[in-house]
Amino acid sequence: MDIVLAAAADAFTWQALLAIVIGTWAGIIIGGLPGLGSVVGLTIFLPFTFGMDVITSMALLIGVYCGSVYGGSITAILINTPGTPQAAATTFDGYPMTQQGRVGEALGWATFASFFGGVLSCVMLIIGAPQLAKFAVNFGSIEVFALVCLAMLCIVGVSQGSTLKGILCGMMGFLFSMVGSDPITGADRFTFGQYALSSGLTLIPVVVGAFALSEVFVRFASRDDEAARIPEARLTFPGLRDIGRRLIELIRGSFIGGLIGALPGTGAAAAAFISYASAQKLSPRRKNLGKGEPDGIIASESSNNAVTGSSFIPTLALGIPGDVVTAMMMGAMVIHGITPGVRLMADQAQTVYSLFVVLIIVNVAMLILSKPSVGLFRYLFKLPQGFVMGGIVMFSFIGAVSVRGNPLDLVVAAVTGLLAYVLRRGGYPLAPLVIGMVLGPELESSLRRGLLISRGDFSAFFTHSTIASVLFILIALFIAGTLWSGFTQWRKDRAASESPAA
Amino acid sequence: MTSTLFHPRVLTALALLLVGAGLSVTAWQGPADAMLVPRFVLAIWCAAALVVLIGELIRRAPMPRVSRSPLPLLMAAVLIAAVATASLGFLIPVLPLVALTLWLFRVRQPLWLALGTLILGGGLWFLFHHVLLIRLPTLLTNGLI
Structure with a gap:
């Protein structure tokens, strides 16, 4: 109990509260601007945290993260353009409600469902993370290797239908993480005689290039402009009776998001679609879904915001990021001296509990700040796109170079930006690149330590312990399932193309 | 056929395959211990890039319009x-x-x-x-x- 009180005291400092307010508000705005999602928001705000203490910096970043996930729903409802991929399912019922003149009601349900999902996932995090951490201390090098292999398979989940391209990008990220001195033998790898590359590539410049700079290029190439189409936006919170009528939908969506968030590699976008699909089957008002039914918004928004809390379970307790955003958060934690993983709950319990408290405060702040933020959108959408893009370029440059003050990181960010643009144009998903870069070093070091333990015998990995065996069986089942679903899809496509109608 | 070869998606896949192959040569020339995992990663890279390249060649996606852009x-x-x-x-x-x-x-x-x-x-x-x-x-x- 003492540790919880001490953690709450850490989270209730004026600096942390100010960081929460600024981060959440900025997150809502950034999330609401189409194309600028959670990753860009975190990229922009990361450099601001370098001079801050751990809790204040994490409060700012968690605020940006949670705020941006909610903010994505605002443009989804107002202009049928989700600000973030997580809010894509919100458009199904949000925009029809706007067309029916029920924009305030739609925004109100989106806000309340986001708050409800976020708070419920915090409770899941508080209960789930310590239990998982206790179990996680049984993990040695071989078990960690098996677990990271399993997490690597999440590349398939985030590859958006192009699994092979996802694997290719995952390997690219993995290889990025290997540039520099080998941590075990000290031999240079892929430095091509350049001394500057010996210290390796860091995650942030790669992420800045891959997501923020390439976004500028993509938006310049597409020249889309969402300005000037914004309807008058006013937010109306639902009444208690309405909340009571839809409580089951709120709880169901939040639980789905909470559970999916705890699985590495799924993410908030997947959670929102799965929750929406469940509402299509289980909601008493399912016939109205897709035509402007608040249950659709509740399903999407409660689940995608529930992911924000529960995605910290694998990140904090096992050191495995659930998606690109948590991979970035993990990178930020490492920069600030928090090392996510099996020892975190034992070594830095107070810090972890402070993060839990921060998460709850962020969700309350999101509820309070939603009304002025929605009002601000009317003005923000009138700002020329050039200023937004110029700002992104500047923040990207600052974010890339300020991690370790090395100008080489800026070149890395720029080159990655160009590469990412080409990859995006070619239909290659970028999330696997970041996942590969984050998980790569852990996969390699656990494999090589495991080989030392087993005296070079890789077959011993499969029989080393029950945990390792179960994890390898899960990996085999996942691969078999993916291959089988790919095969059945191929057969369906083939049958469709050979049918007389085709 | 020639136009298919010059499709940006085909060129991207081909470039990735060539980069993977080039890096593989570096990996196989390096120390065995330090390059154990990179060799494995690059083998998957090259295999995936090859299949993607074949897929792009078979798919014959329509050629995008070339426009002058700054x-x-x-x-x-x-x-x-x-x-x-x-x-x-x-x-x-x-x-x-x-x-x-x-x-x-x-x-x-x-x-x-x-x-x-x-x-x-x-x-x-x-x-x-x-x-x-x-x-x-x-x-x-x-x-x-």
């Missing part, structure tokens, strides 16, 4: 500014880059262009470098600019 100019400016930072410091390369970005995104009124460049370029640099004391690369050793 995008390469923006890309080159980003790269040049990034490279120049090491020798010119942060502020000097970034100011023309921000101005060019604003210009290309149709902020062309001289007053807005100048204000945008000063606030976004100079203002943010000043905020981070001199107010928040996050040291960005400098031209002068005393750190002023």
